[in-house]
Amino acid sequence: MAAVDAGRSVLVSAPTSSGKTVVAEHAIDSALAAGRRAFYTAPIKALSNQKFRDLGERLGHDAVGLMTGDQVIAPEAPVVVMTTEVLRNMLYAGSPATEGLGWVVLDEVHFLEDPYRGAVWEEVVLNLAEDVGLVALSATVSNADELGDWLTAERGPTTVVREDRRPVRLNSHYLVAERGRPRQVHRLSIRRGNRSNPDGRRFDVDRQTRHGRGRGRRGWASPRRDEVLAELSRHDMLPAIHFIFSRAGCDEARDVMIRDGVQLNDAAEERAVDALVDNRLADLPEADLAALGVMAWRDGLRRGVAAHHAGLIPAFKEVTEELFAAGLLKIVYATETLALGVNLPARAVVIDRLTKFTGQTHQVLTPGQFTQLTGRAGRRGLDDEGHALVCWSPFVAFERVASLAGSRDFVLRSAFRPTYNMVANLILGRTRSEATDLLSRSFAQFQLDRQDAAVHQGAESRTPPSRQRSSPTTTTNLSERMEAALRVLEARGMADGWSLQDRGIPLAAIHNEADLLVVECLNSGLLEGVDPAMLSALVSCLSYRKRGPGEPSSVELAGAFPERFRGICALATEVAAAEREEGLEPAESPDPGFAHVIHAWASGKELVDVLDGTLTGGEFVRNVRLVADLMRQLTKVAPPLLVAAAEEAGRCLDRGVVALAIGRPDSVNGMDGMNGP
Structure with missing residues (x-):
């Protein structure tokens, strides 16, 4: 807390329930005392939801806002809790909401080793304004000092607080x-x-x-x-x-x-269980409850x-x-x-x-x-x-x-890799040399440089605390990957050198593992001219992935779907060929396995009719929410008629058990929000 008072960023690496939140709350108090704002980011909506309630009880509910992929509550509040992706999107968009920001809390910063989402934490660190203080909260990791050295290199003097002892x-x-x-x-x-x-x-x-x-x-x-x-x-x-x-x-x-x-x-505890369950599920129809067992x-x-x-x-x-x-x-x-x-x-x-x-x-x-x-x-x-x-x-x-x-050996390894969405945002907001410099300042490159320096200095030498950037064998690693992604975009007509073509501009707003294919489908017109239910089915092919081994999903929906799905698959094949040409790993193929399910739901069918025995209730809700999230992203970049269809599809999907999806502190009166700023 003394470091926060001195204006220094802080990394706290400690076990669960060891009091890390106290440091975060002190940084928030410091921002408010200085008349500035504070953002608290969390990796999942459930944790954002919990922090929103906790901080609201501590500071007053009028002082705390919430921004997730599902809803926005009081985004202009002095303290806002959000998923880490929301802050990343704000920074790329140059959102005015980041003006007057004093402190940012990055909770669960060890998520930066996640292969799919880890880059988001590093993007936030690299793109925050220099005068914003950072409190990074992490589980116990054995290379906390290395992470602290990187934060010092990027954010200025950073105090590392490491505690290996458990509170219990x-x-x-x-x-x-x-x-x-x-x-x-x-x-x-x-x-x-x-x-x-x-x-x-x-x-x-x-x-x-x-x-x-x-x-x-x-x-x-x-x-x-x-x-x-x-x-x-x-x-x-x-x-x-x-x-x-x-x-x-x-x-x-x-x-x-x-x-x-x-x-x-005991009997009293049974009654307490009944009361809580009755209260929480009061808005679900009896038929839905029966279908869910x-x-x-x-x-x-x-x-x-x-x-x-x-x-x-x-x-x-x-x-x-x-x-x-x-x-x-x-x-x-x-x-x-x-x-x-x-x-x-x-x-x-x-x-x-x-x-x-x-x-x-x-x-x-x-x-x-x-x-x-x-x-x-x-x-x-x-x-x-x-x-x-x-x-x-x-x-x-x-x-x-x-x-x-x-063992106490929990070494944090960066999973930072340039995505098409990242490249598109870098093109829009930075010069080519600035983008290359940003990649060179990532934690991934920091670790690569240190490993390379250790090899060159011999096993007996100690890696110096300063960044090593001279080795040609590693410093170009991430920039080469960015250049490979850029060449794919050029091959697909979305970029011309360090410039986005009109076809490529939507990439900056699409946050999906199949981001390039989503934009290809958007440009091809394959998503246009269909009703909201069919649009939901087509979009689901870009977000749904069948769990476990077995035969690939088969097409079980008639009408316009089979022909349009073949068009999506043809685009996926073309994109994969371009990626292989540049040595990049192609994304997974489109999957039609959820299309007939979400089409029925968007058409107004009841839950008991939609669950076909192959999906659990949780899998159903999760995949509907993934489609709804991608629909919200499309509304930012699609032509007007497609925007209207996507908005209507979102309303059709957001009902019953789906409307009670996690991340909504008030699932009945909650207001839908956007995934980005």
Whole structure:
């Protein structure tokens, strides 16, 4: 806080619940005291929503605004909470809202390693005015000093506050079931002091087999979910979050507890659950609730048991989070997305297994992922200690488990890469040399330069704190990628040298992984001359991606759709060929798998008729919101008739369960907003 008072930017790298928010609030107070504004950015709408409420309670609701892809509330307020993308868009557009800005808080700045969204955090750092102070809040990362050095190079003197100690002591346990009669569950500490517990090695499969236990009458097994819950309950480790890296696994665990008659709430807690659920879901039609399986979901909540994953509609997830925070849920079976969302600490965290399917193969969790999950264990002010329990698996040796539990190795790596949208905005706002300079000042290039300097100076030398920019082998890396993207734009008639053609100007306003293809479709007229429902179907092909392996999606919508979809695919093939020519990785192909679903919804069909058994309610809502977001972007750059159709499509989509989507503090009276400034 002294650094903020001195006008220095600050990087705070610390565990969950360690008080990082205090520094952010002090910076906001400092801005207000100086008669200036403050922006608080968060990576997801749920966290923006929470911060909007928290700051409103602290400063007064008239003093705090909100800007997300879903809505805008009081954007002229002295303090505005927003998603990081909104601020990035403001900076590129030269929005007057950034005038008089004193401080910016970048929450969850470690998101800059995200392969799809990470560049946004760096773009904000690189484009903010020099006189704006920055408070960057991060999870514990082992290279915080490196990140601080980069911030110093770009933002001026930056104080790095690093805290590795957790506010609540963490005990790590290993849970192993022993087959036999009776079946037993063993729990032992993973570490003894600074070393792994030698007793744990006897549970490894190779030792087990060597001693004749692998195929004999006894052996080790992963404990069942009911055994884990019994262990947690017996040793006063509830409430707990049990992480299972599968939506189906989370639902199955909850259903088993219900089927077994587990009852963790008393009568008063059941009534409190009923009251909150009734209040939150009052605006959903009974038919929608039935289609979403609300009875089974509600039964679990009343018992103190819930599942939490992206397959649930946002309203269900929000209710689950509220109940857990209120102590009305004792066990939540969740995917790792809960670890990245709003602040929900528990007394204990269970990791079902240490391997996670990436879409192609199973990989052991990284130290950073392990730390993120176990960071939820231990409630500050409520618990003297937290507990992390890891379930036995035959595929991960105990020493690997102990290494993860004792590791502090969470190295932050930049994922900054020029996109077509970024290149378009750089062309509009900077000279070619200025754009090249901006890329050279990214954290990605900063890390590349340091690695190159270390190689040149030898393994024994220490990397100097100053930026190394002399090496031709790395300094051109990102600028070469920008030039390759520019050549693709030239090949597609969207740029001529360092100048955007009329066809390319819409790129500056399209924020999508398929940004170039979206603009190609816009220029080709493939999105024009159709009704709002068909427009929704066509746009969904640019945002929807089928989950998991299996055959590609098939076309299931008639009318104008098949021919127009073939046109979109032809454009995608042309773009991919141009990208391969320049050595760039093409985007994924258009996917028609959601088109018939969103067409029915935009046509006014009921939810029970739209959910076809292949999509969960949460997947449905998420994909509708992605289409609605892209529609809002199109309204900024499309011809008038297409703008009218896109606006009408947005109104058709935004109803029922979709209107209760996460990120809306007031889902009934909330006002729609734009994704950008």
